[in-house]
Each structure stands twice: as structure tokens, then as C-alpha cells.
Amino acid sequence: MRYELLGPLRVRHAQECFSLSAPKMEMMLAALLIGSDRVITKQQLVTELWGDRPPRRASAAVHVYISQLRKFLATAGDPEGRAIVTKPAGYLLRREGAGHDVDEFKDAMRQGRAQHASGRLEEALHSFDRALSLIRGPALDGLAEGPVLTSFATWAEEERLECLELSVEARTALGRHREVISLLNTLIAQHPLRETFYRQLMLVLYRSERQAEALQVYRSAQRVLRSELGLEPHRSLRRLHQAILTSDRLLDLPAAS
Incomplete structure (x- = not known):
């Protein structure tokens, strides 16, 4: 099972790819994924989904979306329903070894920066190209309303631009x-x-x-x-x-x- 957030949110399992058609469910899964292995309170989820103008029955809607997300993840590689855990204060998404493109991107960037700093330009270029290959489009394009999703979308775009800058620097230094x-x-x-x-x-x-x-x-x-x-x-x-x-x-x- 692998979560992919650097572009339209999707979950991959074996050779299949699963996407959500409901924007609110996509936003909720994104918020849980960004804060994976930490409790996200119900109020935080309400803020991420509706900003400062939640509907009257926002708490009930969150409960319904969580139930629907569990069903979605059951078809996408979590048949035992262990990924989303209910806690007294809110909910927690357990990755438990599931892959995540954001982690892979961070690893590639970390390696690329270190290789670039030590003058290993060909290796650095390979790392930066690997990082860029993970980006399928704008993260949470048009979906971010609350602080968590907005902050993540801003971070993802800034990291993409920095990766492009570093890739250009490496190619330029190599005479390309x-x-x-x-x-x-x-x-x-x-x-x-x-x-x-x-x-x-x-x-x-x-x-x-x-x-x-x-x-x-x-x-x-x-x-x-x-x-x-x-x-x-x-x-x-x-x-x-x-x-x-x-x-x-x-x-x-x-x-x-």
C-alpha cells in the first residue's frame, strides 16, 4: 500500500490505483496523512474542511466522512480497517509501513543536497531528477482551506521550485x-x-x-x-x-x- 500526495491524492495497492471523487473526503484523508501517526482533533478536521464557516452539523459530517474513508481504504489495501484509529480527541492515521511519496521526495532531496554540497554533481542530479519524478502536479490543487493543508501545499510548491533550482545548478556546473x-x-x-x-x-x-x-x-x-x-x-x-x-x-x- 502506498499513499501519494504530490499531485492528485491517490492510494496504490499492488498494480491498482485508487482515487477519491468527493473533495471533502480527499481533504480529510490528506489532513490525516499529513499528520500521520499523530492524533488530529475533530475540530482540526472541521477547520481543514470548512475553514471558519463550518456547517451546523459539521461534527456529524466528520463522522460520516471517516466511515466512508474506512470503506475506501478497505478497498485500497487496508481490508482489516486498521489504518484510521478513533481516539477520544479525534482520529489518527497509522501508516504501518505503507509507502508515501512525500517521504521518498524528502529522502531524495536530502541526498541531493548532500551530494551537491560535496561536489558529487552527477549523483546530485540523479537525486534531484528522482525527486522531481515523484511530482505529478500541484499538491491539493484547489482543495486547501485550513492551515494544515494550506501549509503543506505551500511547502510542496516551494520544495519543487528549490529542487528545480538545484537541478539547474548541477547541470550548469557539469557544462550542460x-x-x-x-x-x-x-x-x-x-x-x-x-x-x-x-x-x-x-x-x-x-x-x-x-x-x-x-x-x-x-x-x-x-x-x-x-x-x-x-x-x-x-x-x-x-x-x-x-x-x-x-x-x-x-x-x-x-x-x-
Whole structure:
């Protein structure tokens, strides 16, 4: 049995994949899964499902959803009904060895960061690619209302973006900078206020003998940041701009030892 939360929530068992069609049930299972092996109170579940505007019979609705979730999990690999445990204060989801894509993502990121820091770039790139392969889409897309689900969705997106940044860094350091130009253009269009992507695109364009385009990326970043935030680019971006203007040799790819 394996829970997957990095995309539309689903449960896998053997070769089968099980999904929930009811959004409230999906939200409840997500909340229990995020807090797995810890008691989630009934009030916490009410907040996650309805925010600060719960229906009058919210507590009864939670009880019904829990019953339906138990039936769903029974078909998805928990036939004995042991996964969801009722406690005096609320409910607890026991993983008991079940797989979880979030755990696998965290492990891959942890390994990738350590490998990157120690200069093992090929290994790091493999770890980052493995982490990215686990992401099937936005986590809890459009479902998060309460603090637990909202916080998780924010964390998942931030980790995805950091993983992409680190993957680009590793490829660039390995001399594979031309591979990431298209990706970086897409990421800038999607996240126009994230300066890291501008910096990375400027560097890879410069190393691809496209100095004029690299300078144009800086002007674009400057225009967007001024317009949206009333700010100038961060000093790291400004330093890179100056280095490109002067063709600073420090920007060249280090020669292999």
C-alpha cells in the first residue's frame, strides 16, 4: 500500500490505483496523512474542511466522512480497517509501513543536497531528477482551506521550485547549460518574481555565447521587479550583470581537472 500526495491524492495497492471523487473526503484523508501517526482533533478536521464557516452539523459530517474513508481504504489495501484509529480527541492515521511519496521526495532531496554540497554533481542530479519524478502536479490543487493543508501545499510548491533550482545548478556546473535554457524561460514566465531563475538563465546564456540575450534577461528582470514590487534586482543579480558586461573570466565554466 502506498499513499501519494504530490499531485492528485491517490492510494496504490499492488498494480491498482485508487482515487477519491468527493473533495471533502480527499481533504480529510490528506489532513490525516499529513499528520500521520499523530492524533488530529475533530475540530482540526472541521477547520481543514470548512475553514471558519463550518456547517451546523459539521461534527456529524466528520463522522460520516471517516466511515466512508474506512470503506475506501478497505478497498485500497487496508481490508482489516486498521489504518484510521478513533481516539477520544479525534482520529489518527497509522501508516504501518505503507509507502508515501512525500517521504521518498524528502529522502531524495536530502541526498541531493548532500551530494551537491560535496561536489558529487552527477549523483546530485540523479537525486534531484528522482525527486522531481515523484511530482505529478500541484499538491491539493484547489482543495486547501485550513492551515494544515494550506501549509503543506505551500511547502510542496516551494520544495519543487528549490529542487528545480538545484537541478539547474548541477547541470550548469557539469557544462550542460544548453539543456536548461528552455526550462528556465518557462520557469521565469511562470514565476516572474523569482530572481534565481533570471540569474541562472543569464549565466547559461552567457556560457552559450549569447551575451546580448543574457543582458536582455537582466533588463527584463529589472523591469518586472520595478513594476511589480518597486524594487531593484538583488545585488547578486546586479553583480552578475556587471560581470557579463565586462566578460569576466570567472563566469567561464571551470576547466576539468
